[in-house]
Amino acid sequence: MSxxxxxxxxCCDFGTFRAVDHVNVNIQPGEFFSFLGPSGCxxxxxxxxxxxxxxxxxxxxxxxxxxMRGQRPxxxxxxxxxxxxxxxxxxxxxxxxxxxxEVRGIDKAKRRARAEELLDLVELPGAGDKMVSQLSxxxxxxxxxxxxxxxxxxxxxLDEPLSALDLKLRQxxxxxxxxxxxxxxxxxxxxxxxxxxxxxxxxxxxxxSQGRLQQVSNPRDIYNNPVNGFVASFVGENNILSxxxxxxxxxxxxxxxxxxxxxxxxxxxxxxxxxxxxxxxxHMKFTDTAGVENSVPVTISDVAFEGNFISVQAISDSGMxxxxxxxxxxxxxxxxxxxxxxxxxxxxxxxxxxxxATAGA
Amino acid sequence: MHELLKRYGTGLTTIFVxxxxxxxxxxxxxxxxxxxxxxxxxxxxxVDVGGPKDVYSLxxxxxxxxxxxxxxxxxxxxLVSARVKIFILTVFYSVVVTVxxxxxxxxxxxxxxxxxxxxxxxxxxxxxxxxxWVSEVLRSFAWYIILTLKGPxxxxxxxxxxxxxxxxxxxxxxxxxxxxVYTYVLFMLFPLYNAMQSLDSNQIEAAEDLxxxxxxxHWRVILPHAKPGxxxxxxxxxxxxxxxxxxxxxxxxxxxxxxxxxIQGVMLEEQNWNGGAAFAFLLLxxxxxxxxxAMRLFSVKLSDIAK
Numbered sequence: 001m002s003x004x005x006x007x008x009x010x011c012c013d014f015g016t017f018r019a020v021d022h023v024n025v026n027i028q029p030g031e032f033f034s035f036l037g038p039s040g041c042x043x044x045x046x047x048x049x050x051x052x053x054x055x056x057x058x059x060x061x062x063x064x065x066x067x068m069r070g071q072r073p074x075x076x077x078x079x080x081x082x083x084x085x086x087x088x089x090x091x092x093x094x095x096x097x098x099x100x101x102e103v104r105g106i107d108k109a110k111r112r113a114r115a116e117e118l119l120d121l122v123e124l125p126g127a128g129d130k131m132v133s134q135l136s137x138x139x140x141x142x143x144x145x146x147x148x149x150x151x152x153x154x155x156x157x158l159d160e161p162l163s164a165l166d167l168k169l170r171q172x173x174x175x176x177x178x179x180x181x182x183x184x185x186x187x188x189x190x191x192x193x194x195x196x197x198x199x200x201x202x203x204x205x206x207x208x209s210q211g212r213l214q215q216v217s218n219p220r221d222i223y224n225n226p227v228n229g230f231v232a233s234f235v236g237e238n239n240i241l242s243x244x245x246x247x248x249x250x251x252x253x254x255x256x257x258x259x260x261x262x263x264x265x266x267x268x269x270x271x272x273x274x275x276x277x278x279x280x281x282x283h284m285k286f287t288d289t290a291g292v293e294n295s296v297p298v299t300i301s302d303v304a305f306e307g308n309f310i311s312v313q314a315i316s317d318s319g320m321x322x323x324x325x326x327x328x329x330x331x332x333x334x335x336x337x338x339x340x341x342x343x344x345x346x347x348x349x350x351x352x353x354x355x356x357a358t359a360g361a
Numbered sequence: 362m363h364e365l366l367k368r369y370g371t372g373l374t375t376i377f378v379x380x381x382x383x384x385x386x387x388x389x390x391x392x393x394x395x396x397x398x399x400x401x402x403x404x405x406x407x408v409d410v411g412g413p414k415d416v417y418s419l420x421x422x423x424x425x426x427x428x429x430x431x432x433x434x435x436x437x438x439x440l441v442s443a444r445v446k447i448f449i450l451t452v453f454y455s456v457v458v459t460v461x462x463x464x465x466x467x468x469x470x471x472x473x474x475x476x477x478x479x480x481x482x483x484x485x486x487x488x489x490x491x492x493x494w495v496s497e498v499l500r501s502f503a504w505y506i507i508l509t510l511k512g513p514x515x516x517x518x519x520x521x522x523x524x525x526x527x528x529x530x531x532x533x534x535x536x537x538x539x540x541x542v543y544t545y546v547l548f549m550l551f552p553l554y555n556a557m558q559s560l561d562s563n564q565i566e567a568a569e570d571l572x573x574x575x576x577x578x579h580w581r582v583i584l585p586h587a588k589p590g591x592x593x594x595x596x597x598x599x600x601x602x603x604x605x606x607x608x609x610x611x612x613x614x615x616x617x618x619x620x621x622x623x624i625q626g627v628m629l630e631e632q633n634w635n636g637g638a639a640f641a642f643l644l645l646x647x648x649x650x651x652x653x654x655a656m657r658l659f660s661v662k663l664s665d666i667a668k
Contacts, residue, residue, distance in 0.1 A: 051570060073570045080570045086563035090585045099581070100571035151571055 003064030003154035011058030021211035034190040034198040037208030079148035094128035100151035118146040230356035241277040259318040264350035274355030283349040284324035295344035400638035421639030451620035455603040462549040470553035501611040549594035556590025589665035
């Protein structure tokens, strides 16, 4: 059983501060949905409103079509996994997992059996009698997931649960969380500030800034077609140019900057002051001679080896710093520091975007 | 010790250690040892002290028996000596004081530790501390005034029509229990507050999120976490209550004697220090045993309390 979560024009004010500003999103049953944004963007407030610890000051939250107004956390079909997990240190693992069942008055033998089943599901068989303090970080993570799953929630809410783990474990747990979500079919609402996490795990991502939802889409779309400058620069790296935009034609426009004239994609109605041109470093290519368009003469200033790619910094003759990322597969020559080259990009890989969503959007 | 030496140097450290040793040995251990030794010796005229009659015996301790009076324990009438009766009632009502103090302090500690906004905390703590600025004697007398037959409590109750005639509050053990609770409730409150404050609020939220009603969250999450605090609070309130002389002396009625008053009587009125010492040690030993048994029952370790 899983249910969708509908946020209908949800607002949340703390005094005069608006933490969540008119958020509309329809999370489908069985979907893995992530809210991605920097700290203070309101994503945790959204999660706490869905779980019932905070009431929205405006709008409505519906779970499985049912309005949740006035429902306490213990009455909602949700289970929250806390950032610090909040396992009960004085109970053994199996009692932690079956606490939600104990609350529902299920007898001990049944609770124990269910706890063992869930321990198998999260691949921790036989750990039932251990104390929480005897577990490693990754194991605690699994116990927290099992404890939340035990109450058979229709929606699972996860508040940056991977942030306390080291890199290797974090990556392993990503795949595992995803697998558990597919196995159980429960709707997952995941909160993170780590774009890699959000992109790798989610069916859809909602990027947030200053209480507003900037873009909701699938991970590829978020990365390849950001709707505004905030999404583009929060998710991944960019070379950013600003200048005067010409009248668009066929979805393209030219931007005159102090470093030259560049052509890029542009959406309808994009104009005004905050408008800038964004190009991902992996789309910046070096050539020996100047290209037909979008090309600028540069001098290589730094070459950093990152493992799977090489990060190359270059300064244009007009003084602009550019970053390019080259794959470490031998397909392109790696330039030397001090070399004079031309740096360019395909107009279809660059986009002219507005700054970020404006009020009421 | 090493830390102390490094921070304060040899001179100051020596003074600290010597002062502490003086306080412990000369003011605490030595007098108690003397009392303990004399508690086994008979009360004799001065000429006989050190003579052939001055031999060790349990006589002083056995003095608690003798002179049977009825005592009803859970509905059963038993005959015990008057002193044993007072002894049992003292221990019993000290337990009552401890339980009542816990019942009052637990919700207040929870409120202070987890509910109230940290900004108003200093004011609330100040309000709790203010009564401590007044001496215990005055506070006991205040309760005496409140509870007297023509006192403000009866006046108020009659004014609002709850009672028709004055109630004699100062009778039996209830005024002693009330005043002892009032005097020692903070010794329960502060350890409880400390213990609850160290509980991660997310755990309370996690329990609620898993569907737990508030009382089960208290029973399964908050109370177990606060157990060391409860234990140290209970030990303090119980020991202080059982050993209190001032409160029962001021507010106790003739039907509500405390065992400490018996000890005082033997020591000061009979001038029998040996006998008084024996009774004092009886009280100390029994109370300590009760604490040890209670700690076993609730599986609390001494190291938990020391936190």
